[in-house]
Each structure stands twice: as C-alpha cells, then as structure tokens.
Amino acid sequence: MPLYANNPDRKSWLHVDKNSDFPIQNIPFGVFLTRDDIVTIGTRIGDTAIDLGALHQLGYFIDIPLTDDIFLQDTLNDFIADGRKTWRAVRNRIAQIFDSNDKTLKENKSHKEIVLFRLDEIEMQLPVQIGDFTDFYSSMQHATNFGSLFRDAENTILPNWLHIPIGCHGRSSSIIPSGIPVHRPKGQMLPEGADAPVFGPSKSVDFELEMAFITTVANDLGEPIPIAEAEEYIFGLVLLNDWSARDIQKWEYAPLGPFLAKNFATSISPWIVTLDALEPYKVEGPKAIKPQLEYLQYKGKKSYDINLEVAIRPSGAKETVVSKTNFKHLYWNMVQQLAHHTVNGCPVNSGDLMGTGTISGPTPDSYGSMIELTWKGEKSIKMKDGSERTFINDNDTVIMRGFCEKDGTRIGFGEVSTKLLPIFKRK
C-alpha cells in the first residue's frame, strides 16, 4: 500500500502553524481523555486533536476492515496488533479527510463539533499498555562516556559492545506520559570514602535523552525475527526520558545493572509518530567498526535524521536548552535491536516499548544526560535565570523535543515534559 499520507504537497483545511510538529504529513496516534470524560484514540493536525473513535462511528472509515470499537479503547494495543496494512490504510484515509480539497467533514459542522478538540480540552494518556520495556544502550559516545565515568578511562567500551546491541529489561509500571510529575527518589548511596551506605534523597537526579519504538505482535516463544523482517513489526517512535539517580545507580549497579536508580520513573511523549511518517527522513547510520554477525547485518538505510534537544525550565523561569543531538548518531539501529532481542526466541508483543538508550552525540554539547554534560558535576551549566545546574533541582521541568525536517516538511514528536517534585511525604 503506497504511503499516500506522506505526500509533501498536501495541505490541510485545519490550521497548521509553520513550525508545527504535526502537519498533515505526520498523523501520529495517541490516546486522550476528551472534554466529555471519554477515553478515545486520536490523532493530531496542527493544534487540533481528532477523535478517531467518533470519526469511525460517523462512518469515515467504513470501507477499511476495522472492528467497531477499535478506536474506542484506552490503549492503542489492539489497533497496533492489526498490523501495518491497517495503520497505512487509516493514515491514508485521515490524510484524505483533512485534505484541503476534501469537503466531506470540512463542511459538516455537526460532525466537526463531535470530532475536533482544542488541545486544552483534552488530556493525553499513556498511548499503549506496555507489556515489556527494554532499554538498549546503543550510543557509542554514551557508552564511552559512561565507561569513563563509572569505571575507568582504560576500560570505556567493553569488548562485547561492538558485537552486541547491549540492552536490559526495564520497569513498565513506572512509565508515565508527558505532564505527570515525578518525586525525587530516596535510596541507598555510598558517600565518597565511606565504609557503609547511607539512606536519603538522591542528590544527583538526572535525565537521559532517549527515543523508543513501539512494536506490534511479532513472534511466538522460540521463534526469532530475521533482521530483514524486523521493520514490519515496528509501529512508531516516541521521545523517552529515562530518569536516573546517579548516586543510587553507582552503588547498586554491579553486577546486574541499574534498578532503583531508574525504575522510579520513565517519561514518554504521548503521540506515537509512525515509522511510515518518518520514511522520508531515513539516513545511513555510523559505519560498523568491527564486523557484525550475520543475524545483525541489514540492507539499506535504517537510521533516521531526527533533531533532538533537552531543555531545563527552573520553577517560574524561562527554559534553557542544555543539549542538542541527533538520533542518527546511534551505532545500533532498531532492526538490529529487534533482531537481536528475538534471536533467542524471546516473544515480542503489541505495545512493547524499546528504548534506544541515551543518545549522546560526538561533541560535549550533544551529550544526552547531565552527568555527561557536566562530567560528573565537575562543571556546571548556566541557566538563563542565572542559576547553575550540575543535576536536576526540585521543581525543575525537563523538556525533550524532537523533529525531522527536509524539503520544507517538518515531522515532529511534540515534547515530553516532566517536573521533578521534592521527595514524597506521606499524608
């Protein structure tokens, strides 16, 4: 099925700002609570949210084979499980309905009143029920920086890193959509030179700038996904902030990896931008430094040119951008990650979330976490309000954004924005 929805010349009859992340070429998917307290699946064009549940009930998808309640759900899991053919058909139809030349909905005032929402009338939810969350570690610069910061300068990239898209399992229960605040976590940490750990609030709460892909049902227990087929099972991408408490992490992480240092919260942007929408922004990734095993060898462009940035907004002040980087710096790409993840027969389901790991670019201002940007707090970052940061302060809001741009069309992710609250106090 052609990617008719990606036509760069199409204009929508809905207003779209020039720098919007959501032109009619994007058509992302999300879940929101409407002004009538109904949860529905929707999309967004410009600053207008579109209720796909209502649109379907009104007959706008009538010749696409969809169950009646496919959009009247509180997660996208079932829709995603329907597979790429359905995703494409629905995106193409939405493009047609909102095309400036199509008058069906445009001139139906009562339908528009049911279907369209201003952004301040809705509340974005987690878009999928996440069965399993996997976090990869696929930025070479990040792995190198962490090797220096947590181990030693001699031992930065471990021998397996250039052969394996290293990853680990994460916690699903603490994944939250943009806008939900997070408490500073408490935990154990070992003060410099001490014999025994102390307990208290983390003093080094950090973000990790990541993206994550969401899968459809891919395989049964025991059955690997060949790399040539892996892309078929990827629905789309979101921004991800993998909140981390560095002092807790340093003390707990050997030998099984980070646990409480990360599972207190992981924030994601609420609109899933489909792989289809990102198709025009495909680029080659970094060249392999060492030969890769056959099951990890792929053909064609499998990386994406996605501009990323992180900003910190102190309470009551203006934000300061603290990092700018790009998705294309990732050494291991998504098809390699998915082929690797399933090569042992591990089953992948609809709604599984797979993070890239922190995306650090090659220059010090493109690193994807405060511990890298401030080199473990050795230097600080100046905010526009004159204050300085080595890590994240109470009541700071961390905002991540991402977009692609080419030939005058911009496809973006909106943002994932999360406020760090002081430690939790029992009422």
Next chain:
Amino acid sequence: MPLYANNPDRKSWLHVDKNSDFPIQNIPFGVFLTRDDIVTIGTRIGDTAIDLGALHQLGYFIDIPLTDDIFLQDTLNDFIADGRKTWRAVRNRIAQIFDSNDKTLKENKSHKEIVLFRLDEIEMQLPVQIGDFTDFYSSMQHATNFGSLFRDAENTILPNWLHIPIGCHGRSSSIIPSGIPVHRPKGQMLPEGADAPVFGPSKSVDFELEMAFITTVANDLGEPIPIAEAEEYIFGLVLLNDWSARDIQKWEYAPLGPFLAKNFATSISPWIVTLDALEPYKVEGPKAIKPQLEYLQYKGKKSYDINLEVAIRPSGAKETVVSKTNFKHLYWNMVQQLAHHTVNGCPVNSGDLMGTGTISGPTPDSYGSMIELTWKGEKSIKMKDGSERTFINDNDTVIMRGFCEKDGTRIGFGEVSTKLLPIFKRK
C-alpha cells in the same frame, strides 16, 4: 479475619493422598481450561480441580462481597486486587464447603458434576497476567558461587550485596506455566581465547531453582511501602525456573546484567500457594552479617521452611534428583525485597511477579543451578540411566518441586516441569 482454612485437623470429603501437596489446608489458586473449553479460576484439593467460577454461579460464595464474574476470568489479577480480606474469606469458605462434615456440595450430585474435574480433564494456564517481573539475587551462597565462577575468587560477594537486596528487571512475555516446552536458544558467545564472538546454539543451557511471589496493588507512583506493611501486599508463592544460557550470559552480561541469556523462557508452577496457607511454616532467616538500613529492618519471622528439589528426566528415562535445598537459606526475605523495590516510589501492581533469585543452600549438593552443581562443568552429574550431565541436554525435562511439612500437615506447590526442545527450525 482468622485463618480458619488452616485448621490442621480438618479433613475433606474429597480424597487426598497421604503425600499430596494439596490437602484441604492448602487451597491454592490457579487458572485452568476445562473440558468444556472454558477458562476459569480454580483451586485444588488432592487430585481434584475445583471450578470456582461455577461454584460462585451456584451461589456458594453468596454472602462474600465478590463481583459476579470475579472467577470467570483468564487471570487472577482482579481477584488478587481485591485484597487479603477477600482472599481469606474465599479460602475459609472453600475449606467449609469441602470439610468432611459439610454435606451441601458433597451430597449434590449435579453440582459436583459441574464443579469438580479430574486433573487430566483440565489444562493449567499462567495464573496471572504479569505486568512486571523482577528477579532478586538473594541467596548469599549463590551470589558467592557466581562471584567465583563469573569474576574471580577474590571478588565473590560485591560490597553492595550485604546492604541491598540486589535485583533486576526480567522479561514478562516469556514467562510460561509448567508443561510448556522451551527451545534451546541461539545466541552470541565468545569461545575461550577467541577475539570475536560466534553465533550458534547455546552449549550450556541451565536451570535456576527459584521461588517467586505475586503481589496485589500496593502503591502509587512515588509512594514507598514501609516494610511493616509489605506482607499485606503479597498474595502467594510459586516455584520458578529461571532458564539460563551460561555461554550467552558470560559474553553479554557486562555492564547491564543478563538479557538474552535469560529472557528466552522462565517457567512457573501454576498453583499459587497463598502466604496465608504458608503461615504455619514461618521461620527465622539467616542473621544479618552487616547492619541493615532502617527501611530494611523488620520484626518477627519472615522466612519460610520450604523444602525444594530439582530433578532431571532424560527423554524416555527415569528422573534423577540433582539438588535438594530450602527456601529458608535466602539471606534477604520478601518483605525486605518489597520494601526495597518501592523505597524510590516504584509502583507495584496486582499480578507482578518477584523472583527470589537462585536458591543455593550451603552444601554443594544444595546448589540451585547446574553451573554451580558441576562447578562450570568441571565435574558431571550421573543420571539414573547411566548418562551424565554438565548442563541440560535436548529433550531433558527439568522438574522442580517444593513443600512444607510440620506436625503431619504438608502444604506443597506441585511442580514446574519443562522440557528442553532442540533449537527452533522455521517451517
């Protein structure tokens, strides 16, 4: 509410073998497919499975506040979410219905035909939808053995181990009930002395003898569970075989822990034995070697005297028991694990599964994995059929069992039994 169901003097009008794991004092919970292809929640007395969905429809729980469909579900999550008061009321009622002095069901032939099943008429399912799977690492002997085997003899127990109930996230999608076979996984491994890894079937597939507890809804994001309350949120326990591929594990595990070496399969026993049923078997655990932080300090007996064993059954031969150990050897107990897991505000939901980690006892014949029992294959274990094992062979079945026994009453878990098939071949 009193643990009326635990009365050791009660006999059932259902037949129970002398050595059964499932006397009327047990009353575990599980999910099964009936001869009529209906999925229901049930319990078991002796070798009789009891359809709780049907029993509820027939009015046997009429004065307990339960929703009509609470047992007519394909998972126990909603029942578990109802909390301990409900679990106790239901167990007490079941004890009463099947008490040899109670004639209501005993003398109602048509009801019995609807409610009771022989074990060969049912097919046990996964008892819960597992939102998150956490695997702890709480056996000191196991951590010591692994320190020697994977690192070095100088560096066996890491400094954090005596302060933290170390754990990591696992994969939920590959958790399977007893009886589902598993394919030998393929993956990367680094041959001794080689510069680069090779790809192929694991040559060292191993079991890990664990138990796991299942939680109810415990806390919101940000809110720790105090250790004094932790037990309230634990529904019950199962046996768990944390399948592991040692050659894959050795190459991949640094720095984020095992991934593909473990996520190809994790098997659990299908009947959840409630913490209430295990109450008479509480014992003290090992004394703390180092002082523990306040949030990990508990009062009273929090360990359990549960006899555990592992057997290997080669294809077409009799089984050989290869290890006997006990749950009580675990250094960190469940309330410490749950208090630790949530001290940073990580939310715990109904149906979360938390493994103990491999339970290795103090003697070499009580170790909980083949790599420990054979000390990395340096010695082999003789099977009754004359063959030898260093790891698990294709078509071997690994069987784990567990039970408590005191004053003539035995409460057991049945078994988790899993056959290892040869590598998966695409049709």
